[in-house]
Amino acid sequence: MSTRRRNEYKLHYFNMKGRGELARLIMAYAKVPYDDIRYENADWLQHKDRMPNGQLPVLEWKGQLLPQSLAIARFLAHRHNLAGTDEWQWAKIDAMTDTINDTFGEARPIFMAGEDEGKKKEAVDSFLKNAIEPLFKRLDKMLEDNGSDYLIGNQCSLADLALFSCYDFAAGLCGDRLPKCQHVAALHARVGQIPAIKNWVEKRPATPF
Ligand SMILES: N[C@@H](CCC(=O)N[C@@H](CS)C(=O)NCC(=O)O)C(=O)O
Numbered sequence: 001m002s003t004r005r006r007n008e009y010k011l012h013y014f015n016m017k018g019r020g021e022l023a024r025l026i027m028a029y030a031k032v033p034y035d036d037i038r039y040e041n042a043d044w045l046q047h048k049d050r051m052p053n054g055q056l057p058v059l060e061w062k063g064q065l066l067p068q069s070l071a072i073a074r075f076l077a078h079r080h081n082l083a084g085t086d087e088w089q090w091a092k093i094d095a096m097t098d099t100i101n102d103t104f105g106e107a108r109p110i111f112m113a114g115e116d117e118g119k120k121k122e123a124v125d126s127f128l129k130n131a132i133e134p135l136f137k138r139l140d141k142m143l144e145d146n147g148s149d150y151l152i153g154n155q156c157s158l159a160d161l162a163l164f165s166c167y168d169f170a171a172g173l174c175g176d177r178l179p180k181c182q183h184v185a186a187l188h189a190r191v192g193q194i195p196a197i198k199n200w201v202e203k204r205p206a207t208p209f
Helices: 021-029 041-048 069-079 087-106 108-112 117-146 158-177 182-193 195-203
Strands: 009-014 034-039 058-061 064-067
Touching: 009 021, 009 041, 021 069, 021 158, 021 195, 034 041, 058 069, 064 069, 069 087, 069 158, 087 108, 087 117, 087 158, 108 117, 117 158, 117 182, 158 182, 182 195
Parallel strands: 009 034
Antiparallel strands: 009 058, 058 064
16 A cells, blocks of 8 residues: 555646646745646647636646636635735735736737747737737836835735746747846846745756746
């Protein structure tokens, strides 16, 4: 009989950062072991009907399946001390996380372009111009004005991990074309230096974007 303890959580997603990496980052930050289940595109249709919305990510906890990346992130943030110090701060963290997460929808045409390099370039240009540049510029100004090391309040929260995840996702798609926003880049570096996050980034499976 195996004495190995089962992990409390299972995260179901594809082998990409996308909408799943935020949950992985939270669990890395909280040092919670979990099953990081990654589906290959070719196998996905076999599993699709088993998922509540027919999409991923899905968090499995106590035999139940929770869809929606932000519902998953909020649940984990509340359980692992990333939800701020009071209800108002949480509302601001939540709003910021939503705002950052909106960029994933804007990246969809890049994936829809398939092998068409011309279309792909157009979609990357549009993603940068319409989603990433306005977001990063707004956040850069906000960080400069609030003088804090973090987006909301004075400690790392879900919003900072969302920014870290979005930054890496955008870098994976746009490379060195990311806008140069010094406060945003400094926050990304600061989060990347948190030992548990650094450890995850160094050890995680190769994950393109
Ligand atoms: N609003 C959902 C969107 C989920 C979503 O679009 N998932 C995509 C991957 S990022 C997916 O499962 N695509 C495969 C499919 O729809 O069959 C969330 O935030 O989790």
